[in-house]
Amino acid sequence: MAPQPIIDSHIHLWPQEMSNEASHAWMTPPDMPLAKQHLLKDYYAVADQTHSSDADVVVRGVVYVETDVRYGEPNGDVASWTKGPLDEISFLRNVVEGHYGGRDTEMLVALVPWAPMDQPTHILEEYLKLAEERAGSQTWQRVKGFRFLLQFYTDQSKFRVVVLSSNFIANLKLLGKRGFSFDIGVDQHSAGIFQLEIMSKAMHRAHEGVAEEEKVIFIINHMCKPDYEHVFPQNPGTLRGAFDEWCDAVSAMSSCDKTYMKLSGQFSESPTSAGLEEDIAAFTKPWVRHIMSCFGPRRTMFGSDWPVCNVKGPRGGKSWVAWKDVVKLVLSDADYRLTESDQQWIWMKTAGEAYCI
Numbered sequence: 001m002a003p004q005p006i007i008d009s010h011i012h013l014w015p016q017e018m019s020n021e022a023s024h025a026w027m028t029p030p031d032m033p034l035a036k037q038h039l040l041k042d043y044y045a046v047a048d049q050t051h052s053s054d055a056d057v058v059v060r061g062v063v064y065v066e067t068d069v070r071y072g073e074p075n076g077d078v079a080s081w082t083k084g085p086l087d088e089i090s091f092l093r094n095v096v097e098g099h100y101g102g103r104d105t106e107m108l109v110a111l112v113p114w115a116p117m118d119q120p121t122h123i124l125e126e127y128l129k130l131a132e133e134r135a136g137s138q139t140w141q142r143v144k145g146f147r148f149l150l151q152f153y154t155d156q157s158k159f160r161v162v163v164l165s166s167n168f169i170a171n172l173k174l175l176g177k178r179g180f181s182f183d184i185g186v187d188q189h190s191a192g193i194f195q196l197e198i199m200s201k202a203m204h205r206a207h208e209g210v211a212e213e214e215k216v217i218f219i220i221n222h223m224c225k226p227d228y229e230h231v232f233p234q235n236p237g238t239l240r241g242a243f244d245e246w247c248d249a250v251s252a253m254s255s256c257d258k259t260y261m262k263l264s265g266q267f268s269e270s271p272t273s274a275g276l277e278e279d280i281a282a283f284t285k286p287w288v289r290h291i292m293s294c295f296g297p298r299r300t301m302f303g304s305d306w307p308v309c310n311v312k313g314p315r316g317g318k319s320w321v322a323w324k325d326v327v328k329l330v331l332s333d334a335d336y337r338l339t340e341s342d343q344q345w346i347w348m349k350t351a352g353e354a355y356c357i
Helices: 040-047 083-096 102-107 121-140 156-163 166-177 193-207 242-254 277-283 285-295 316-332 340-354
Strands: 004-011 057-065 108-112 145-147 181-184 217-220 259-263 300-302
Touching: 004 300, 004 340, 040 057, 040 102, 040 316, 057 102, 057 340, 083 102, 083 108, 083 121, 102 108, 108 145, 121 166, 156 193, 166 181, 166 193, 193 242, 242 259, 242 285, 259 285, 259 340, 277 285, 277 316, 285 300, 300 340, 316 340
Parallel strands: 004 057, 057 108, 145 181, 181 217, 217 259, 259 300
Antiparallel strands: none
């Protein structure tokens, strides 16, 4: 059987000069294993099975998602305080324009850079202009959406103020009007279910009064990072546990038009006792089953979260293969009743549709 073509909907890259705490606050020395360059040549080293006798997939393209590069306090000249994210775009331009080789140019099919979604809309508009200028025409054509990580807003009041603000909603509408999507990064595990619940409200508000063709596309990252530690009710008087709350919130998010979900990022959330691929596929089954019931295969996509998947992945630096195998086990599970066509959507076609590739 010929290898299954896939689009990896979620990877990260950074050059050596950005592999430090000065560029990424989370690259804290001395024990951060990701604080070194990660380029597409490194991705190929684990994901390319072309010369393997048992190759079961072949990567046809990848979607780059921003890496939470440092930026300054929003004040004064926009180009000055957004220098970090603009430098990130310059790096991507070098990749697209062939500075890292022709294969990389073809492989990087979509880009999701950072954008200041929490700022007044005129600031976002100015930033988008700066980003387009920095990208150049060839690279800008591959910019399909933007992300502003929300998972770090662990204070519920602050999260609500930001996400339900008139600026944030107006900015979501602006992205939709300009044909861009918005990648959602929320975290039940580390922050709380409130992030999902409040984000769902913002998603629906962003579509209110908007023509169908101008509604922003939402692409949810990492299954909303489920809380696998408190699955059942923690208090005698509580009837609902983290799983029930997650199900309700995901159902509400899925009811919003033009919303997609990524099967990605679970090595970071799964308990260390989860085991190897077969165990992880079985352990996450209730969550994946709910995703399938809410989104279906045509709104669900594969994403590796490389190289972050390596940090807690069962195969260390080769955990891209491990996550691919987990998803393969999921899709072949008879309980999901997925046809060959359904599986093709999850491996490739959904990402192509969602990111307009």
